[in-house]
Structures are given as C-alpha cells and as structure tokens.
Amino acid sequence: MARSTSGNGRARTARLRRVLGTPAGSSAAVLLGIVALLAIFAPILWSSDASAIDTSSILQGPSARHWVGTNGLGQDVFYQVLVASRLSVGLALAATGIGVACGLLLGTAPLIVGRRAGRFITSVINIAVAFPALLLALFFAIIFGIGAQGALLAIGFASAPAFARLVRTLSASVAGLDYIAAARIAGVSRFRLLTRHVLPNIGETLIVNATMAAGDALLSFAGLSFLGLGVQPPSYDWGQLLNNGLQGIYTRPAAAIAPGVAVVVAGLAFNLFGEALAAGLGVSPQNITAGVLGRLRGALAASAARAAAAEPPPSARTVPADSVLVVSNLEVAFPGGVHPVRGISFAVRRGEAVGVVGESGSGKSLTALAVSRLLERPARVSATEVTLLGRDVLAEAGRGRAAGAMSDRGLRRFLGTKAGLVFQDPMTSFNPVKRVGAQLAEVAAVHHGLSRRQAGARAVDRLRAVRIPRPEHRARQFPHELSGGMRQRAMIGMAVMGEPALVIADEPTTALDVTVQRQVLRLLKSIQADGDMALLFISHDITVVGQVCDRVLVMYAGKIVENLPVGQLTDASHPYTRALLAAVPSMETPRDRPLAVIPGRPADPANLPAGCAFAARCAFASDRCRAEDPPLVADLAGREVACWHVDAVLAGAPTAVAGAEALTADPESAGPAPISGEVA
Amino acid sequence: MSELRFEQVTVRYGTGRHAHIAADGVDLVVPSGHVVGLVGESGSGKSTLARAAVGLVAPTAGKILLDGKPVPRRGRRPLQMVFQDPYASLDPRMTAGESIAEAIGRGAVAGRSARREEATRLTDLVGLPPGTVDRFPGELSGGQRQRVALARALAGRPDVIIADEITSALDVSTQGAVLNLVRELQRELSLSMLFISHNLAVVRYVADYVAVMYQGRIVEHGPAERVLLEPEQPYTRQLLAAVPRPGTRIDVTADGGDDERAAAVT
Numbered sequence: 001m002a003r004s005t006s007g008n009g010r011a012r013t014a015r016l017r018r019v020l021g022t023p024a025g026s027s028a029a030v031l032l033g034i035v036a037l038l039a040i041f042a043p044i045l046w047s048s049d050a051s052a053i054d055t056s057s058i059l060q061g062p063s064a065r066h067w068v069g070t071n072g073l074g075q076d077v078f079y080q081v082l083v084a085s086r087l088s089v090g091l092a093l094a095a096t097g098i099g100v101a102c103g104l105l106l107g108t109a110p111l112i113v114g115r116r117a118g119r120f121i122t123s124v125i126n127i128a129v130a131f132p133a134l135l136l137a138l139f140f141a142i143i144f145g146i147g148a149q150g151a152l153l154a155i156g157f158a159s160a161p162a163f164a165r166l167v168r169t170l171s172a173s174v175a176g177l178d179y180i181a182a183a184r185i186a187g188v189s190r191f192r193l194l195t196r197h198v199l200p201n202i203g204e205t206l207i208v209n210a211t212m213a214a215g216d217a218l219l220s221f222a223g224l225s226f227l228g229l230g231v232q233p234p235s236y237d238w239g240q241l242l243n244n245g246l247q248g249i250y251t252r253p254a255a256a257i258a259p260g261v262a263v264v265v266a267g268l269a270f271n272l273f274g275e276a277l278a279a280g281l282g283v284s285p286q287n288i289t290a291g292v293l294g295r296l297r298g299a300l301a302a303s304a305a306r307a308a309a310a311e312p313p314p315s316a317r318t319v320p321a322d323s324v325l326v327v328s329n330l331e332v333a334f335p336g337g338v339h340p341v342r343g344i345s346f347a348v349r350r351g352e353a354v355g356v357v358g359e360s361g362s363g364k365s366l367t368a369l370a371v372s373r374l375l376e377r378p379a380r381v382s383a384t385e386v387t388l389l390g391r392d393v394l395a396e397a398g399r400g401r402a403a404g405a406m407s408d409r410g411l412r413r414f415l416g417t418k419a420g421l422v423f424q425d426p427m428t429s430f431n432p433v434k435r436v437g438a439q440l441a442e443v444a445a446v447h448h449g450l451s452r453r454q455a456g457a458r459a460v461d462r463l464r465a466v467r468i469p470r471p472e473h474r475a476r477q478f479p480h481e482l483s484g485g486m487r488q489r490a491m492i493g494m495a496v497m498g499e500p501a502l503v504i505a506d507e508p509t510t511a512l513d514v515t516v517q518r519q520v521l522r523l524l525k526s527i528q529a530d531g532d533m534a535l536l537f538i539s540h541d542i543t544v545v546g547q548v549c550d551r552v553l554v555m556y557a558g559k560i561v562e563n564l565p566v567g568q569l570t571d572a573s574h575p576y577t578r579a580l581l582a583a584v585p586s587m588e589t590p591r592d593r594p595l596a597v598i599p600g601r602p603a604d605p606a607n608l609p610a611g612c613a614f615a616a617r618c619a620f621a622s623d624r625c626r627a628e629d630p631p632l633v634a635d636l637a638g639r640e641v642a643c644w645h646v647d648a649v650l651a652g653a654p655t656a657v658a659g660a661e662a663l664t665a666d667p668e669s670a671g672p673a674p675i676s677g678e679v680a
Numbered sequence: 681m682s683e684l685r686f687e688q689v690t691v692r693y694g695t696g697r698h699a700h701i702a703a704d705g706v707d708l709v710v711p712s713g714h715v716v717g718l719v720g721e722s723g724s725g726k727s728t729l730a731r732a733a734v735g736l737v738a739p740t741a742g743k744i745l746l747d748g749k750p751v752p753r754r755g756r757r758p759l760q761m762v763f764q765d766p767y768a769s770l771d772p773r774m775t776a777g778e779s780i781a782e783a784i785g786r787g788a789v790a791g792r793s794a795r796r797e798e799a800t801r802l803t804d805l806v807g808l809p810p811g812t813v814d815r816f817p818g819e820l821s822g823g824q825r826q827r828v829a830l831a832r833a834l835a836g837r838p839d840v841i842i843a844d845e846i847t848s849a850l851d852v853s854t855q856g857a858v859l860n861l862v863r864e865l866q867r868e869l870s871l872s873m874l875f876i877s878h879n880l881a882v883v884r885y886v887a888d889y890v891a892v893m894y895q896g897r898i899v900e901h902g903p904a905e906r907v908l909l910e911p912e913q914p915y916t917r918q919l920l921a922a923v924p925r926p927g928t929r930i931d932v933t934a935d936g937g938d939d940e941r942a943a944a945v946t
Binding site for chain 2: 177178179181182183184185186187188196197200201359360483484512513514515516517518521522525526529540541542543544546547548569570579580581583584585586587588589591594595596597598601602
C-alpha cells in the first residue's frame, strides 16, 4: 500500500520517535528489550546450566559458583530464573493475546449483529466487567484444570471482559462519526466497516492498553503458579520458582528474591512502556477523548486560576486617556521557526467595537489568546507592549515588578475581572457537570467576595441581562439542557459577571445558525453599548464584523494588512479586504455567475514567501510585491494599509466583480477585476 | 435523473415521555435534475430528514420514494450524502483515493487499478490537483477535504445527492469555491439535489426550489424566487431578516420578538 510513503507513515514514525525520545520512553524500551532478549535467548544459552543436577550441592545459599544458590536437586536457581523468562513472558503474552482476541470479538460484535443482539452483548460485557479479574482467573483456573494451559486460558478469559468493554466503548465512539455514516451510505458492508474503518482507528489505544495488560498478566501468572495452580514441575516459571524459593525463605532468601525481582522488572517494563506509548501517541489509557479539548483546557485553566486568586485588586495606575487595550509589536512563535503572528500593533478605545477578520491560519485567534494570556507552552508570546487599562499584562512573573508589572496571580485576577472571554463553542467552554448558575456564581463569589447567596443572585441577574428567559430556572440547569444559542448567551453572561472593560469574542456565532446568530450579535452589541465596554470581535465573516464593529483589522499571514472604519469597507484599499468582502454570498449576489473566491490557499505560517505574503493570490501583485513586504502605512484620516498598489486597487473595479474570466486578465494592468475566479 | 419524494415522513426519537418528534409528517419532492434548498434553524429537523433519506435513521411513519419506488438499501446506492464537517466525514487513516474507491460500486468498476483510475478521474472532476488520491485527510485543507467528500458521493454514480450544511464548516473564502463546484457538477451531471443549509444566501445561490422547515414541519415551499422575494410565512420572513447584509448594522433596539420565540422553542 502507498501508506509507507505517505504523510501518515511519516507521522507515525515521528510519533514513535516521540515515544522513544523521552527518558521514560527510552528506558522503558531498553528494559523491555532486555526482557525480550532474555525470553528469546536465555533458554538456548543456559538451558543445560539450569537443568544440570548436582546432588553434591543441594539447597545451597549464594556462592561464587551459584549466584543465588541452588534448589533441592542442586540446580542453579539464577540460571533457572533466566531460563524461566521465556515461559513467563510467553504465557503472559499469550494470555493477553487471548484476552484481546476475545475482547475484540465481543466488543465489535454489537456493530456486526444488529441493534437488539448488540444491546444484549453489551449488557453481557457490562455484567462480566463487574467481576474482579483475579476472581475470574481463579474461577477459570479451577474449571480448566491445574497446569500451564489451564492458567493460560484462565488469565486470558479473565482479562477478556475488560478488553471487550474497552473495544466496545472505543468502537461505539468511532462508529458514531460521519465517515462511518458515509461509508454505510456508500454501501460498505458491516464487516468491512469494522476492518477498514473502526479497527484502524482504535488500534493505537488498544495496543497501549494491551501492553499494560501484558504486565498485569505476568503478575497474575506468577500469582497462580505461586499458589500451585499454574505451571507444574518439571517446567517452571517465575511464580513457581518463587514458590520453591519461599520454602527456604529464612535460610536462603536469595532463591525467593531472584524470581521476585524478575517478575517486578518484567512487569515494570511492560507497564512503563505502555505509559510511554500512551503519552507519546496522545492516547490516555481507557480514554480516547483526552487531548481533544486543548483549547478549552486553556480557557478552563485560566478561569480556574482566576477562581484561585482571591486577593483584592491592586490599586490602579494611570490609565491612558482613552485606550482600553494597547498592543504593540505582538509576536507569537512556535518552536521550529513558525511565526503565526508577526509583529502586530493596534489599540482599542473605551467603548469601541473592533473586529479582527481573516481566513483560518491568519493568526486572528492566536492574537486574541495571546492578549488574554491564554497561550501556553510551546507558544512564545513577545511584544513591546500589551496593556489593558494601562497595566502590562504580558509581564512575566519573574521579570520584576517594575513598570507596572504585577504578580502572576494578581495579573490573572486583574484579567479575570477586567476582560471577559467568549469562545466559539459554548458547550466545551462550560463544565458539563456543573449547573450553569453555579458556574457563573463562582466567578462572582471569588472575585467580588460575594456570599453564595449574593453570587447566585448576581448570576441570575446576569442571565437576565443576556436576555435568557426565566433566568432563575435556567440557572439551575446543566449546560447540555440549554440550546446552542442559550449556551452562548450564558457564556456572554459569564464574561460580563465582573464589570469588564473589554470583552474578547472569538468566533462567537460561527457554530450558530443565522437566526440565533443575529440574536447573539444583537446581545453582544447592546451589552457593549450599554456598559460602555470595548469589544474585540474575531470572525472569518467580514459581513458579520461589519454589522457589529466600528473598526476592522484585516489580518493575513500573521500581520495586519488593513485597518479601517467599518463604514469605509466598500472602498477598502487592500486587495485582500476586497476579496474577503466579495467572497461572502449575500441576498443580492447574482445567481447566474460563479461566486467570487480567493484563488489559491492561505499562506503557510511555516513557509512564508519573501515579500508580501498575499502576492501569490493577488491580481495586483508585481515583482516588487514578491520581493519587499509592504509596511502598514497610515494615511491622514488614520486608516492603515499595507500594500504597494493602493492607488491601483482604488482605481480598479469595485469589489463585486468576480468570475473565472478575470483570471485571464493581466494582473499588472490593474484590470477590471481584482478578485478572480478560483484556480482549484 | 430521478425524483426523490418524501410522503408523510415522521421520525421520532426515543419513546414515551422522552419521545422527540424530529420530523412531523413531512411531504417534500425533489424534482428530477433540480435543486431543492431546505432551510431552517438548528433543531428544525433538516438533518433528520436527510439521514432518513439515506437510511441512517428509520422513519417512524411515512414513505421515502425514489421514482415512485422505495429507496433500495442493498446493492448500488442511488442516494448519496455529503456531510457538514469535512474533518469528521473522512477516515483519517485512509487516503483520499481509498475513501473514494470504497464508494465506487463493485459492479460498476472491477479491479484495483481501474478503481484507482476512477478515483483519480473523480478527484480531477471536483478540481483537486493530481496526486490527491495518495494524500491523507490530515494533509488537506478544509475545502479540499470537502471536495474529496463530494468526489466520494459522486463515486456511487448517484441519482440524488443530499448536501447537509456542506459549507458551514468552511471559511467564507473556501465556501464560494465549493458552492461554485456544487452548482457546476449539478448542472453537468443533471443531478437531483437536496441542499440543506441554515444560510439563506447560500441556498438562494444554488437552489431552484426552497422549502422552509420549522419544528419538524415544512412551513413553506415553492420556487426559490417566490419564497425568497415574496415569503408568505412570518417564519420565512424572520429567516430572511436574519441574513447578515453587507453594509448594514445590527439593530440593537429591534424588537425582542424573535428572542421570545427562541425561548419558546428551547
């Protein structure tokens, strides 16, 4: 298959390197490697040494000849421990294999057999999981008879319910995804669905869990053999050696300790390697949803930090007359020389609504996160100035307290009360197991030192302020009981629990349909107007920004390319701004012509061209554009634009021109259509 | 060239006290070779109708007919669907080519290399660069993924395509390109199409007919021009008013009417 040469193949090796690159990962791998080598080679090399009977030296303690002594037949226990590694590890792996195989059969059966039988199988699994695995193992060991084979089956079957449950949970979550639905619609058989779509997508998690289960199986075998239910003489595994050694524990402890150490080391090797795999592959054992909520976690961490900080606000410093937020030369960098935000400067005045627009990857959301200090490692944020109400919010705790810098706690507390945040998906921004009202109240209780009752009243008041009907009732509900629009209102309510001077809203309506979008926009706008509150509104839809904001910052490839009042959008001077405007279909778009699109793909922040980043997609681009990056230049009216061809753009046709034919126009001629049809 | 017809289709989720009627006696016709735009807010039952048509949910009552006959659920699938989120609708572990090839009818194209060729032809048809067949979804942009999803839907040589909010997860700049493509393909292949969206500006651009759905029922249905220019139902008017218009400002002082209505819905 072409898979080995593919991106996925590359990604896989990269991930494997990540697993082995950590100290824990590499040492676990080395340990596991040693155990594996021993299991393969020890019986070949030392079998005769281990089985050599020497009646002249029976039951001896450790000596130079017999490192950990001898057993009742005068056999060397050290060699026996080494040789026993094959049987011990082999049995553990075989048992895990049985467990995984049964688990896969049982766990995937509900997908194959249809709904009713599937539900029955799921119930059976759930009941089986309720029994402790060791109890099951003992039960099966008695049924299957004493001996290595019986123990193997016993431990294998005993671990099956846990795997079945895991497979069932994982496959059920995968089976709910759209690509499975798409394959079903395409007529793909259930069996093929399972082998081609479900299993490959749950494989990693399963392997991680199987590795760790192998360690457990090893311990279980040692336990059964030690109890005399497992491996029977004359063959021996670690558990049996332990059993033998224990008889003389007071006189010759080494004979018991050696197999014990072997069990511990091998068990650790499996478990540590499993942990390292889990960490490196990004799956947490038993849980595949971890890592999905990266951004949310950032937000929650911040709100938790907000909640944790309960000191009174430090006294205010002099606030620049009119600006709520001042940002200058903000940069965000990721390791590997990727600069998604490249030195942007802007200010938001009191009560002003500023929109930030751009395509995905333009750096608009990162800007918002950086300003609210929600970016965590490995992102690096630097700026000559980021001040909220005159306070330096980028100050590192260690950078000293001079020049308005404050403690990290104080800073987060300050941000928590003076800046509110609204994210795209309110479902992931709320804690799903806490009542909406309680989540709002928490903010007030911590920040304003209100009593529980007062905080609750404030929460209800805020819910009413965001026009949620019957707020007392809604406050007692859980986030999932609210509709998407309701939740977004509640989120806005949370953002205005304090008396924020600035609300940062990152794509607050993108997940909502048009009717609800309008209600939420209206709400944001009215709260902003009533409270004399500044708004930083981030969106990819320039029409929506135009409806809500006073001023627009257009971002492309991490830079502001144009800054202008909303009212002047129709005569924007940057080709990109014009392209964005033309790309949104409206109720007036001519139906008989292709929609305007922006040709090509957004610039890749990891691989930016020299000169203007938009040049490759721009109908006006000249050699100068491809060589020199145009600076952001302000005109007399305060409008800013970064383009070498402003005059040509302004002289060119209005924004509504579109169509594939425009592509053929000479881009240098400042021809009729700055925005051209798509080259796919 | 086929006509898709919903007759009194009802879909109920759950039973007893927890029952929720997502579609309530829906009558709707997608005429052969035409595009019907289905609009309404989230939760109005649009997607339920789509899922019922392709057999992902079973209607509690009513019939879904293709050219007067029940939609076949075995063999060649004459109904194909394109999903909203191109990040969820492609298997991350299959190349674009494999995903498309999987949907090609076994009877139609036999042999591995022939299927691959067909997949390449389809990627070409949806305007993807050559070589896309060997790429994994992770290497493609949102717009490109949605094109792959379209190619997969076309691979089954369907008579009817159901497009469920196919542009709402895309950037505005990409949305236009995908809409252009959908319109071109529909005309070229004279497909019948049920185009679902909450964005009237988008529906207006592609649809010949518009059906408005509200609380599980079709409240208004007719030629696109008529419904969008002279809406009869207040709900349609409300939807129309909600479309953001360039150069307009959101009206803060507007009536709280629709807010109240939203409250009643939820």
